[in-house]
Amino acid sequence: MTASIDPHDPWAEVAPGSRRILEAALTAFADRGYHGASTRDIAATAGMSPAAVYAHHRTKADLLFAISRAGHQHVLAVCERALEGETTPVSRVRALTHDYCAWHARHHLLARVVQYELRALSPEHRSRIVELRSRTERLFRQEVQAGMAAGAFRADEVDNLTLAILSLGIDVSRWYTPGGDRTPVGIGRYYAGLVLTMLGAGQNTASPRA
Amino acid sequence: MTASIDPHDPWAEVAPGSRRILEAALTAFADRGYHGASTRDIAATAGMSPAAVYAHHRTKADLLFAISRAGHQHVLAVCERALEGETTPVSRVRALTHDYCAWHARHHLLARVVQYELRALSPEHRSRIVELRSRTERLFRQEVQAGMAAGAFRADEVDNLTLAILSLGIDVSRWYTPGGDRTPVGIGRYYAGLVLTMLGAGQNTASPRA
Structure with missing residues (x-):
């Protein structure tokens, strides 16, 4: 497993749909902190509806x-x-x-x-x-x-x-x-x-x- | 000025009323981050009304x-x-x-x-x-x-x-x-x-x- 690790890509093992959400959540958390970022902001950044975000991850x-x-x-x-x-x-x-x-x-x-x-x-x-x-x-x-x-x-x-x-x-x-x-x-x-x-x-x- | 510094008290030069608010705000920011803490929370922690907080500090x-x-x-x-x-x-x-x-x-x-x-x-x-x-x-x-x-x-x-x-x-x-x-x-x-x-x-x- 470690032999195939890409040091440049922490999301390599994440499904593409989930990846877009995680990257948007990461941006929001890094920018405003976990408590300061809303799921609504995260969905907007990912270009998705909050419902689509919830389908992948139930909560913040x-x-x-x-x-x-x-x-x-x-x-x-x-x-x-x-x-x-x-x-x-x-x-x-x-x-x-x-x-x-x-x-x-x-x-x-x-x-x-x-x-x-x-x-x-x-x-x-x-x-x-x-x-x-x-x-x-x-x-x-x-x-x-x-x-x-x-x-x-x-x-x-x-x-x-x-x-x-x-x-x-x-x-x-x-x-x-x-x-x-x-x-x-x-x-x-x-x-x-x-x-x-x-x-x-x-x-x-x-x-x-x- | 440095001769009189108290290494244990960063608030020594702050007025007592303001000190209580700053300590409450510090607790809230340390706990939830700046963006995650509300002025309402800070006032509650300080045991003051939001209006009393605003009298000392206009904004978060x-x-x-x-x-x-x-x-x-x-x-x-x-x-x-x-x-x-x-x-x-x-x-x-x-x-x-x-x-x-x-x-x-x-x-x-x-x-x-x-x-x-x-x-x-x-x-x-x-x-x-x-x-x-x-x-x-x-x-x-x-x-x-x-x-x-x-x-x-x-x-x-x-x-x-x-x-x-x-x-x-x-x-x-x-x-x-x-x-x-x-x-x-x-x-x-x-x-x-x-x-x-x-x-x-x-x-x-x-x-x-x-």
């Missing part, structure tokens, strides 16, 4: 869950794929950080909704998303820990470093602006180097500017 | 601006105060990062509204907030640059490092939960060490756990 809460699930599944698959073929602790953390940070730039609107609207999910939806989310966190934790165990990183404090790495990646979706000096791949490269420096594995040199 | 946009200005002024004053008496590049960056990160934990709801609702500000309000915000950014940039010029930091890339430091601090307000293992002061200490490691000035050891 279902739309948020569908977006959140698609986003979390996509970033998890991107991270799993990043590790394929990487065999050293340094190259594994580099690849993981690179693709995680690039994802948060490339899909910055999706990332914002996925990362900043967790509290708006219903308790049942939230527990399913937290489970998915913890799988991505675990990938980072495992790689940081493995590198420490192998003596490749001078740092300790696995949990705090994992949190800091994820934090840098997530915050990219807040500040990133398309068309600026910084590109998704440049950001990925820069943060991969910076994270290795944080881990005591080398000095960062690459620039995030195109 | 004014409330967001007042909160955003108070928050940005407070964090700027906290950062300016952090530098007082610090004379070496390492101690200045440590103090600045410590207090900036601790602020984003201690005032995490205020920080979320201040950092994540910039797009909801009117263009005129936004330009005034951006000016205030850039003064805090400049403090970090100057200290990073001064440390590099003095040979205290092995890193280069002033802009990217400044962005990464601010990013780590801002994201604290997203993930921080009061009453957890991590305390504002512990977070400040840990990130100060981590940032010095990022800058090539030493290895991080302090733990953010109480």
